[in-house]
Amino acid sequence: MKHISLLGLPLMLACGASPPPSTSPSTSTSASPSTSPSTSASPSTSASTSPSTSRSTSPLTPLELAALSSTRSADIARSIAEEVGPRLAGSPGDKLAVAWALRTMTSLGFRNVHAEPVTVPVWRRGTETAEIISPVHLPLAVTALGWSGSTGKKGVTGEVVEVISLDALKSLTKDQAKGKIIFGNVLMRKAADGAGYGEAVPMRFAGPKLAMDLGALAFVMRTVGTAEDRNPHTGSCGLRDVKNPIAAGALSTVDAELLHDTLARDPKTKISLVLTPTRAPDAQSANVVGDMPGDTHPDEIVLLGAHLDSWDLARGAIDDGAGDAIVLEAAKLVAEHGEPHRTVRVVLFAAEENSGAGGKAYVAAHTNEIGKHVLALEADSGTARVISSRFFGDPSQKAVYDVLTVMLKPLRVEAREGDGHPGSDITPLVGAGVPTVELRQDMSRYFDVHHSANDTQSEIDLEGIRQATAAFADAAWLAASGGDFGRAPPMKDEHW
Ligand SMILES: [Zn+2]
Known part of the structure:
Protein backbone atom coordinates (compact mmCIF):
# COMPACT_ATOMS: atom_id res chain seq x y z
CA MET A 1 0.00 0.00 0.00
CA LYS A 2 1.14 3.52 -0.72
CA HIS A 3 0.17 6.30 1.56
CA ILE A 4 -0.19 9.80 0.22
CA SER A 5 -1.92 12.76 1.62
CA LEU A 6 -4.91 14.58 0.19
CA LEU A 7 -5.21 17.94 1.90
CA GLY A 8 -3.76 16.44 5.04
CA LEU A 9 -5.93 13.34 4.96
CA PRO A 10 -4.53 9.85 4.50
CA LEU A 11 -5.07 8.20 1.15
CA MET A 12 -4.35 4.53 0.63
CA LEU A 13 -4.11 2.91 -2.73
CA ALA A 14 -3.44 -0.68 -3.64
CA CYS A 15 -0.73 -0.12 -6.24
CA GLY A 16 -1.10 -1.92 -9.51
CA ALA A 17 -4.71 -2.80 -8.85
CA SER A 18 -7.32 -1.76 -11.33
CA PRO A 19 -9.26 0.92 -9.51
CA PRO A 20 -12.97 0.30 -9.35
CA PRO A 21 -14.75 3.10 -7.54
CA SER A 22 -14.37 1.26 -4.28
CA THR A 23 -10.57 1.33 -4.59
CA SER A 24 -10.25 4.69 -6.25
CA PRO A 25 -8.64 7.36 -4.10
CA SER A 26 -10.97 8.51 -1.41
CA THR A 27 -10.45 10.55 1.66
CA SER A 28 -11.45 9.70 5.17
CA THR A 29 -14.41 11.69 6.33
CA SER A 30 -13.21 11.83 9.87
CA ALA A 31 -10.17 13.93 10.41
CA SER A 32 -9.12 17.30 9.15
CA PRO A 33 -11.00 20.37 10.25
CA SER A 34 -9.94 21.98 6.99
CA THR A 35 -11.92 19.48 4.95
CA SER A 36 -15.65 19.53 4.65
CA PRO A 37 -16.75 16.88 7.14
CA VAL A 122 -1.66 40.99 -35.97
CA TRP A 123 -0.94 39.33 -39.32
CA ARG A 124 -3.52 39.01 -42.09
CA ARG A 125 -3.61 36.73 -45.11
CA GLY A 126 -3.86 38.27 -48.57
CA THR A 127 -4.02 36.90 -52.09
CA GLU A 128 -2.24 33.59 -52.58
CA THR A 129 -1.50 31.87 -55.87
CA ALA A 130 1.33 29.74 -57.21
CA GLU A 131 1.98 28.19 -60.60
CA ILE A 132 4.64 26.18 -62.36
CA ILE A 133 5.32 28.30 -65.46
CA SER A 134 8.15 26.30 -67.02
CA PRO A 135 8.55 23.66 -68.47
CA VAL A 136 4.74 23.33 -68.16
CA HIS A 137 1.89 25.44 -66.81
CA LEU A 138 0.34 23.91 -63.70
CA PRO A 139 -1.39 25.70 -60.81
CA LEU A 140 -0.17 24.83 -57.30
CA ALA A 141 -2.29 24.97 -54.13
CA VAL A 142 -0.43 27.32 -51.79
CA THR A 143 -1.04 29.18 -48.55
CA ALA A 144 1.11 31.74 -46.76
CA LEU A 145 2.83 30.73 -43.55
CA GLY A 146 2.04 32.94 -40.58
CA TRP A 147 4.36 35.99 -40.52
CA SER A 148 5.26 35.52 -44.19
CA GLY A 149 6.23 38.70 -45.99
CA SER A 150 4.61 39.81 -49.22
CA THR A 151 5.71 39.25 -52.81
CA GLY A 152 3.75 42.35 -53.81
CA LYS A 153 0.72 42.11 -56.07
CA LYS A 154 2.80 41.28 -59.13
CA GLY A 155 4.44 38.37 -57.38
CA VAL A 156 7.86 36.84 -57.98
CA THR A 157 9.07 34.36 -60.55
CA GLY A 158 12.18 32.25 -60.31
CA GLU A 159 13.94 28.93 -60.66
CA VAL A 160 13.37 26.50 -57.83
CA VAL A 161 16.04 24.94 -55.62
CA GLU A 162 14.75 21.88 -53.77
CA VAL A 163 16.17 20.80 -50.40
CA ILE A 164 15.00 17.73 -48.49
CA SER A 165 16.17 18.75 -45.02
CA LEU A 166 17.08 21.75 -42.93
CA ASP A 167 20.70 20.60 -43.00
CA ALA A 168 20.60 20.58 -46.80
CA LEU A 169 19.24 24.13 -46.74
CA LYS A 170 21.96 25.21 -44.32
CA SER A 171 24.63 23.80 -46.62
CA LEU A 172 23.50 25.80 -49.66
CA THR A 173 25.85 28.59 -50.71
CA LYS A 174 24.64 32.11 -51.46
CA ASP A 175 25.50 31.51 -55.11
CA GLN A 176 23.17 28.52 -55.18
CA ALA A 177 20.29 30.33 -53.47
CA LYS A 178 20.48 33.94 -54.56
CA GLY A 179 17.49 35.01 -56.64
CA LYS A 180 15.97 31.51 -56.47
CA ILE A 181 12.82 30.20 -54.81
CA ILE A 182 13.84 27.69 -52.16
CA PHE A 183 11.58 24.62 -51.90
CA GLY A 184 11.84 22.76 -48.57
CA ASN A 185 10.51 19.29 -49.25
CA VAL A 186 10.50 17.37 -45.96
CA LEU A 187 8.23 14.32 -45.88
CA MET A 188 6.11 14.07 -42.75
CA ARG A 189 5.25 10.66 -41.33
CA LYS A 190 2.09 9.75 -39.49
CA ALA A 191 2.62 8.67 -35.89
CA ALA A 192 0.22 8.14 -33.01
CA ASP A 193 2.50 10.13 -30.69
CA GLY A 194 2.78 13.03 -33.13
CA ALA A 195 6.53 12.62 -33.51
CA GLY A 196 6.37 13.32 -37.25
CA TYR A 197 5.46 16.92 -36.47
CA GLY A 198 8.62 17.45 -34.45
CA GLU A 199 10.63 16.16 -37.39
CA ALA A 200 8.92 18.23 -40.09
CA VAL A 201 8.14 21.52 -38.37
CA PRO A 202 11.71 22.87 -38.01
CA MET A 203 11.68 23.52 -41.77
CA ARG A 204 8.60 25.73 -41.24
CA PHE A 205 10.08 27.66 -38.33
CA ALA A 206 13.64 28.05 -39.55
CA GLY A 207 13.52 27.55 -43.34
CA PRO A 208 12.17 30.96 -44.40
CA LYS A 209 14.76 32.98 -42.45
CA LEU A 210 17.61 30.73 -43.60
CA ALA A 211 16.45 31.14 -47.21
CA MET A 212 16.20 34.91 -46.74
CA ASP A 213 19.72 35.11 -45.31
CA LEU A 214 20.99 33.23 -48.37
CA GLY A 215 19.46 35.86 -50.66
CA ALA A 216 16.55 33.73 -51.89
CA LEU A 217 13.67 35.44 -53.67
CA ALA A 218 11.05 33.50 -51.73
CA PHE A 219 10.46 30.25 -49.86
CA VAL A 220 7.93 27.48 -50.35
CA MET A 221 7.72 24.17 -48.55
CA ARG A 222 5.86 20.92 -48.55
CA THR A 223 3.05 21.51 -46.08
CA VAL A 224 3.49 20.23 -42.53
CA GLY A 225 0.62 17.79 -42.81
CA THR A 226 -0.12 14.15 -43.51
CA ALA A 227 -3.24 14.18 -45.71
CA GLU A 228 -2.73 13.41 -49.38
CA ASP A 229 -4.90 16.24 -50.58
CA ARG A 230 -4.80 19.75 -51.99
CA ASN A 231 -5.37 21.67 -48.75
CA PRO A 232 -2.10 23.23 -47.57
CA HIS A 233 -1.60 23.79 -43.83
CA THR A 234 -0.47 27.14 -42.47
CA GLY A 235 1.39 27.78 -39.19
CA SER A 236 3.81 30.32 -37.81
CA CYS A 237 7.27 30.67 -39.26
CA GLY A 238 10.29 32.45 -37.85
CA LEU A 239 9.80 35.76 -39.67
CA ARG A 240 7.76 37.60 -37.02
CA ASP A 241 10.57 39.78 -35.77
CA VAL A 242 12.36 40.09 -39.11
CA LYS A 243 12.35 43.37 -41.05
CA ASN A 244 11.14 43.20 -44.65
CA PRO A 245 10.73 39.43 -44.63
CA ILE A 246 10.54 37.38 -47.80
CA ALA A 247 7.33 35.58 -48.74
CA ALA A 248 6.98 32.07 -47.35
CA GLY A 249 4.28 29.60 -48.32
CA ALA A 250 3.23 25.98 -47.93
CA LEU A 251 2.26 23.79 -50.88
CA SER A 252 -0.25 21.00 -50.33
CA THR A 253 1.24 17.51 -50.21
CA VAL A 254 -0.10 16.71 -53.68
CA ASP A 255 1.28 19.93 -55.17
CA ALA A 256 4.64 19.48 -53.46
CA GLU A 257 4.84 16.06 -55.17
CA LEU A 258 3.93 17.69 -58.47
CA LEU A 259 6.70 20.27 -58.11
CA HIS A 260 9.18 17.60 -57.01
CA ASP A 261 8.36 15.43 -60.06
CA THR A 262 8.65 18.40 -62.41
CA LEU A 263 12.03 19.35 -60.95
CA ALA A 264 13.21 15.75 -61.38
CA ARG A 265 12.48 16.09 -65.09
CA ASP A 266 13.73 19.67 -65.46
CA PRO A 267 16.10 21.18 -62.86
CA LYS A 268 15.45 24.60 -64.44
CA THR A 269 11.76 24.46 -63.47
CA LYS A 270 10.35 27.92 -62.74
CA ILE A 271 7.40 28.92 -60.60
CA SER A 272 5.57 32.18 -60.01
CA LEU A 273 4.29 33.02 -56.55
CA VAL A 274 1.91 35.69 -55.28
CA LEU A 275 1.47 36.04 -51.52
CA THR A 276 0.30 39.38 -50.17
CA PRO A 277 -0.18 39.10 -46.40
CA THR A 278 0.02 42.25 -44.29
CA ARG A 279 0.78 43.20 -40.73
CA ALA A 280 -1.25 45.60 -38.63
CA PRO A 281 -0.72 47.31 -35.28
ZN1 LIG B 1 -3.42 24.17 -31.09
Missing part, protein backbone atom coordinates in the same frame (compact mmCIF):
# COMPACT_ATOMS: atom_id res chain seq x y z
CA SER A 38 -19.78 15.83 5.18
CA THR A 39 -18.12 14.86 1.93
CA SER A 40 -15.86 12.20 0.62
CA ALA A 41 -13.47 13.44 -2.06
CA SER A 42 -14.18 10.42 -4.19
CA PRO A 43 -15.88 11.10 -7.50
CA SER A 44 -18.15 8.20 -6.64
CA THR A 45 -20.28 10.39 -4.41
CA SER A 46 -22.94 10.99 -7.04
CA ALA A 47 -23.07 7.38 -8.11
CA SER A 48 -26.66 6.78 -7.22
CA THR A 49 -27.92 8.82 -10.14
CA SER A 50 -26.83 6.27 -12.74
CA PRO A 51 -27.80 2.61 -12.75
CA SER A 52 -24.68 1.81 -14.80
CA THR A 53 -22.35 2.89 -12.02
CA SER A 54 -22.67 -0.20 -9.91
CA ARG A 55 -19.45 -0.77 -8.00
CA SER A 56 -19.69 -4.48 -8.56
CA THR A 57 -19.88 -4.41 -12.34
CA SER A 58 -17.83 -1.48 -13.62
CA PRO A 59 -14.15 -0.67 -13.19
CA LEU A 60 -14.98 2.90 -14.14
CA THR A 61 -15.77 5.66 -11.68
CA PRO A 62 -19.05 7.59 -11.97
CA LEU A 63 -16.98 10.59 -13.05
CA GLU A 64 -15.52 8.57 -15.92
CA LEU A 65 -18.87 7.03 -16.80
CA ALA A 66 -20.45 10.47 -16.96
CA ALA A 67 -17.72 11.66 -19.34
CA LEU A 68 -18.01 8.54 -21.48
CA SER A 69 -21.77 8.84 -21.88
CA SER A 70 -22.10 12.59 -22.39
CA THR A 71 -22.26 14.36 -25.74
CA ARG A 72 -21.48 17.70 -24.09
CA SER A 73 -17.79 17.91 -25.01
CA ALA A 74 -18.53 17.09 -28.65
CA ASP A 75 -21.38 19.63 -28.59
CA ILE A 76 -19.07 22.35 -27.23
CA ALA A 77 -16.44 21.68 -29.92
CA ARG A 78 -19.14 21.81 -32.59
CA SER A 79 -20.54 24.99 -31.09
CA ILE A 80 -17.33 27.02 -31.40
CA ALA A 81 -16.70 25.72 -34.92
CA GLU A 82 -20.23 26.62 -36.04
CA GLU A 83 -20.90 29.80 -34.08
CA VAL A 84 -17.43 31.34 -34.33
CA GLY A 85 -15.35 29.56 -36.99
CA PRO A 86 -11.95 30.99 -37.97
CA ARG A 87 -10.53 33.17 -35.16
CA LEU A 88 -6.96 34.22 -35.70
CA ALA A 89 -5.67 36.60 -33.01
CA GLY A 90 -6.69 40.19 -33.67
CA SER A 91 -9.33 39.27 -36.28
CA PRO A 92 -13.10 39.87 -36.02
CA GLY A 93 -13.44 36.11 -35.38
CA ASP A 94 -11.18 36.46 -32.34
CA LYS A 95 -13.65 38.93 -30.77
CA LEU A 96 -16.51 36.54 -31.48
CA ALA A 97 -14.50 33.77 -29.81
CA VAL A 98 -14.01 35.77 -26.61
CA ALA A 99 -17.76 36.47 -26.50
CA TRP A 100 -18.46 32.77 -27.15
CA ALA A 101 -16.16 31.72 -24.31
CA LEU A 102 -17.73 34.15 -21.80
CA ARG A 103 -21.21 32.99 -22.79
CA THR A 104 -20.35 29.29 -22.78
CA MET A 105 -18.56 29.32 -19.43
CA THR A 106 -21.44 31.22 -17.86
CA SER A 107 -24.02 28.81 -19.23
CA LEU A 108 -21.99 25.82 -17.95
CA GLY A 109 -22.11 27.25 -14.43
CA PHE A 110 -18.56 28.55 -14.04
CA ARG A 111 -18.03 31.32 -11.49
CA ASN A 112 -15.80 34.37 -11.69
CA VAL A 113 -16.07 34.26 -15.50
CA HIS A 114 -14.08 37.09 -16.99
CA ALA A 115 -11.81 38.20 -19.83
CA GLU A 116 -8.22 39.18 -19.01
CA PRO A 117 -6.74 41.54 -21.59
CA VAL A 118 -3.95 40.28 -23.85
CA THR A 119 -2.15 42.41 -26.43
CA VAL A 120 -1.68 40.36 -29.58
CA PRO A 121 0.35 40.91 -32.74
CA ASP A 282 -1.12 45.17 -32.15
CA ALA A 283 -4.72 44.51 -31.11
CA GLN A 284 -6.51 43.64 -27.89
CA SER A 285 -7.69 40.10 -27.30
CA ALA A 286 -8.28 38.20 -24.05
CA ASN A 287 -7.69 35.06 -22.06
CA VAL A 288 -11.10 33.91 -20.86
CA VAL A 289 -11.08 32.52 -17.33
CA GLY A 290 -13.72 30.74 -15.27
CA ASP A 291 -13.66 28.82 -12.00
CA MET A 292 -15.40 25.85 -10.47
CA PRO A 293 -14.64 26.89 -6.89
CA GLY A 294 -13.25 24.42 -4.36
CA ASP A 295 -15.20 23.92 -1.17
CA THR A 296 -12.42 24.03 1.42
CA HIS A 297 -9.34 25.38 -0.39
CA PRO A 298 -10.74 27.75 -3.04
CA ASP A 299 -7.52 29.75 -3.24
CA GLU A 300 -5.59 26.71 -4.49
CA ILE A 301 -5.92 26.23 -8.23
CA VAL A 302 -5.94 23.30 -10.63
CA LEU A 303 -5.62 24.92 -14.04
CA LEU A 304 -7.03 23.32 -17.19
CA GLY A 305 -6.00 25.17 -20.33
CA ALA A 306 -6.66 25.15 -24.06
CA HIS A 307 -6.43 27.89 -26.66
CA LEU A 308 -9.29 29.95 -27.93
CA ASP A 309 -7.77 31.23 -31.18
CA SER A 310 -7.39 29.23 -34.39
CA TRP A 311 -5.74 29.65 -37.75
CA ASP A 312 -7.73 31.59 -40.29
CA LEU A 313 -8.06 28.74 -42.82
CA ALA A 314 -9.85 26.50 -40.36
CA ARG A 315 -13.06 26.43 -38.40
CA GLY A 316 -10.94 25.27 -35.48
CA ALA A 317 -13.16 22.38 -34.41
CA ILE A 318 -10.08 20.29 -33.70
CA ASP A 319 -7.37 22.91 -33.07
CA ASP A 320 -8.35 23.84 -30.54
CA GLY A 321 -12.14 23.73 -30.22
CA ALA A 322 -11.78 20.12 -29.08
CA GLY A 323 -9.31 21.16 -26.38
CA ASP A 324 -11.62 23.97 -25.24
CA ALA A 325 -14.44 21.45 -25.01
CA ILE A 326 -12.37 18.82 -23.16
CA VAL A 327 -11.25 21.20 -20.41
CA LEU A 328 -14.63 22.93 -20.02
CA GLU A 329 -16.46 19.63 -19.73
CA ALA A 330 -13.81 18.04 -17.50
CA ALA A 331 -14.04 20.94 -15.03
CA LYS A 332 -17.84 20.79 -15.06
CA LEU A 333 -17.84 17.04 -14.45
CA VAL A 334 -15.42 17.38 -11.53
CA ALA A 335 -17.73 19.99 -10.01
CA GLU A 336 -20.78 17.78 -10.60
CA HIS A 337 -19.33 14.45 -9.49
CA GLY A 338 -16.16 15.15 -7.55
CA GLU A 339 -16.92 17.88 -5.00
CA PRO A 340 -13.52 19.52 -5.48
CA HIS A 341 -11.74 20.92 -2.44
CA ARG A 342 -9.54 23.12 -4.60
CA THR A 343 -10.72 25.39 -7.40
CA VAL A 344 -10.69 23.94 -10.90
CA ARG A 345 -9.96 26.86 -13.20
CA VAL A 346 -10.33 26.79 -16.98
CA VAL A 347 -8.28 29.27 -18.99
CA LEU A 348 -8.97 29.58 -22.72
CA PHE A 349 -5.82 31.29 -23.92
CA ALA A 350 -5.51 33.99 -26.58
CA ALA A 351 -3.15 33.95 -29.55
CA GLU A 352 -1.47 30.56 -29.14
CA GLU A 353 -1.10 30.15 -32.87
CA ASN A 354 0.62 33.34 -33.89
CA SER A 355 2.59 34.35 -30.80
CA GLY A 356 1.87 32.54 -27.53
CA ALA A 357 0.91 35.93 -26.07
CA GLY A 358 -1.95 34.51 -23.97
CA GLY A 359 0.15 32.04 -21.98
CA LYS A 360 2.72 34.72 -21.16
CA ALA A 361 0.04 37.26 -20.22
CA TYR A 362 -1.60 34.81 -17.80
CA VAL A 363 1.63 34.29 -15.86
CA ALA A 364 2.31 38.04 -15.82
CA ALA A 365 -1.19 38.77 -14.50
CA HIS A 366 -1.08 36.03 -11.83
CA THR A 367 2.47 36.33 -10.53
CA ASN A 368 1.26 36.57 -6.95
CA GLU A 369 -0.66 33.30 -7.06
CA ILE A 370 1.61 31.11 -9.20
CA GLY A 371 2.60 29.25 -6.02
CA LYS A 372 -1.09 28.46 -5.45
CA HIS A 373 -1.33 26.67 -8.81
CA VAL A 374 -0.99 23.03 -7.82
CA LEU A 375 -1.28 21.47 -11.30
CA ALA A 376 -1.69 22.73 -14.87
CA LEU A 377 -2.89 20.61 -17.79
CA GLU A 378 -3.35 21.60 -21.42
CA ALA A 379 -5.56 20.01 -24.08
CA ASP A 380 -4.27 20.95 -27.52
CA SER A 381 -3.98 17.71 -29.45
CA GLY A 382 -7.36 17.27 -31.06
CA THR A 383 -10.33 15.06 -30.54
CA ALA A 384 -8.92 11.53 -30.31
CA ARG A 385 -8.51 9.46 -27.15
CA VAL A 386 -5.69 9.90 -24.66
CA ILE A 387 -3.15 7.12 -25.14
CA SER A 388 -0.43 7.94 -22.62
CA SER A 389 0.49 10.05 -19.62
CA ARG A 390 3.78 11.57 -18.50
CA PHE A 391 4.56 13.24 -15.23
CA PHE A 392 6.48 16.48 -14.85
CA GLY A 393 6.56 17.41 -11.19
CA ASP A 394 8.51 16.74 -8.04
CA PRO A 395 10.00 13.21 -8.28
CA SER A 396 9.46 12.76 -4.53
CA GLN A 397 5.70 13.18 -5.15
CA LYS A 398 5.54 10.54 -7.86
CA ALA A 399 3.26 8.38 -5.69
CA VAL A 400 0.48 10.87 -6.41
CA TYR A 401 1.04 10.49 -10.13
CA ASP A 402 1.03 6.72 -9.62
CA VAL A 403 -2.50 7.08 -8.24
CA LEU A 404 -3.50 8.84 -11.43
CA THR A 405 -1.99 6.13 -13.63
CA VAL A 406 -4.06 3.52 -11.78
CA MET A 407 -7.17 5.65 -12.24
CA LEU A 408 -6.44 5.94 -15.97
CA LYS A 409 -5.88 2.22 -16.57
CA PRO A 410 -9.53 1.37 -17.28
CA LEU A 411 -9.44 4.14 -19.90
CA ARG A 412 -6.47 2.32 -21.50
CA VAL A 413 -4.02 5.15 -20.89
CA GLU A 414 -0.40 4.01 -20.55
CA ALA A 415 2.12 5.62 -18.24
CA ARG A 416 5.18 6.64 -20.27
CA GLU A 417 8.61 7.92 -19.39
CA GLY A 418 10.87 10.11 -21.50
CA ASP A 419 10.67 13.50 -23.11
CA GLY A 420 7.42 15.37 -23.20
CA HIS A 421 5.98 18.79 -23.87
CA PRO A 422 3.69 20.59 -21.45
CA GLY A 423 1.54 22.34 -24.09
CA SER A 424 2.60 25.74 -25.35
CA ASP A 425 0.11 27.88 -23.40
CA ILE A 426 1.08 26.40 -20.04
CA THR A 427 4.82 26.31 -20.77
CA PRO A 428 5.31 29.68 -18.99
CA LEU A 429 3.48 28.29 -15.93
CA VAL A 430 5.49 25.08 -15.92
CA GLY A 431 8.63 27.17 -16.34
CA ALA A 432 7.57 29.01 -13.17
CA GLY A 433 7.39 25.71 -11.25
CA VAL A 434 3.79 24.56 -11.73
CA PRO A 435 3.78 20.77 -12.21
CA THR A 436 1.99 19.15 -15.12
CA VAL A 437 0.92 15.80 -16.48
CA GLU A 438 0.97 15.43 -20.22
CA LEU A 439 -2.10 13.53 -21.38
CA ARG A 440 -1.07 12.68 -24.91
CA GLN A 441 -3.84 11.99 -27.40
CA ASP A 442 -3.66 9.69 -30.40
CA MET A 443 -2.40 12.00 -33.14
CA SER A 444 -2.51 9.52 -36.02
CA ARG A 445 -5.06 11.64 -37.90
CA TYR A 446 -4.46 15.00 -36.25
CA PHE A 447 -2.01 16.30 -38.84
CA ASP A 448 -4.36 15.47 -41.72
CA VAL A 449 -6.44 18.31 -40.36
CA HIS A 450 -4.47 20.76 -38.19
CA HIS A 451 -4.04 24.37 -39.46
CA SER A 452 -5.88 23.59 -42.71
CA ALA A 453 -9.32 23.92 -44.23
CA ASN A 454 -9.83 20.27 -43.21
CA ASP A 455 -10.32 21.36 -39.59
CA THR A 456 -14.12 21.28 -39.48
CA GLN A 457 -16.76 19.93 -37.14
CA SER A 458 -17.05 16.76 -39.23
CA GLU A 459 -13.70 15.72 -37.74
CA ILE A 460 -15.00 15.54 -34.16
CA ASP A 461 -14.52 11.98 -32.85
CA LEU A 462 -17.29 11.43 -30.29
CA GLU A 463 -15.79 8.36 -28.61
CA GLY A 464 -12.33 9.92 -28.59
CA ILE A 465 -13.35 13.24 -27.09
CA ARG A 466 -15.43 11.48 -24.42
CA GLN A 467 -12.47 9.36 -23.31
CA ALA A 468 -10.09 12.34 -23.40
CA THR A 469 -12.55 14.31 -21.26
CA ALA A 470 -12.65 11.44 -18.77
CA ALA A 471 -8.83 11.37 -18.55
CA PHE A 472 -8.55 15.13 -18.01
CA ALA A 473 -11.35 14.97 -15.44
CA ASP A 474 -9.52 12.22 -13.53
CA ALA A 475 -6.33 14.27 -13.32
CA ALA A 476 -8.20 17.43 -12.36
CA TRP A 477 -10.21 15.58 -9.74
CA LEU A 478 -7.12 14.05 -8.14
CA ALA A 479 -5.39 17.43 -7.83
CA ALA A 480 -8.59 19.18 -6.74
CA SER A 481 -9.07 16.57 -4.02
CA GLY A 482 -5.66 17.39 -2.57
CA GLY A 483 -3.20 15.33 -4.60
CA ASP A 484 0.15 17.10 -4.21
CA PHE A 485 2.40 16.90 -7.29
CA GLY A 486 5.06 19.17 -5.76
CA ARG A 487 6.76 21.80 -7.91
CA ALA A 488 8.09 21.25 -11.42
CA PRO A 489 11.85 21.01 -11.92
CA PRO A 490 13.51 23.29 -14.52
CA MET A 491 12.68 22.47 -18.16
CA LYS A 492 15.24 22.18 -20.91
CA ASP A 493 13.87 24.55 -23.55
CA GLU A 494 10.17 23.87 -23.93
CA HIS A 495 10.56 20.15 -23.30
CA TRP A 496 11.43 17.96 -20.39
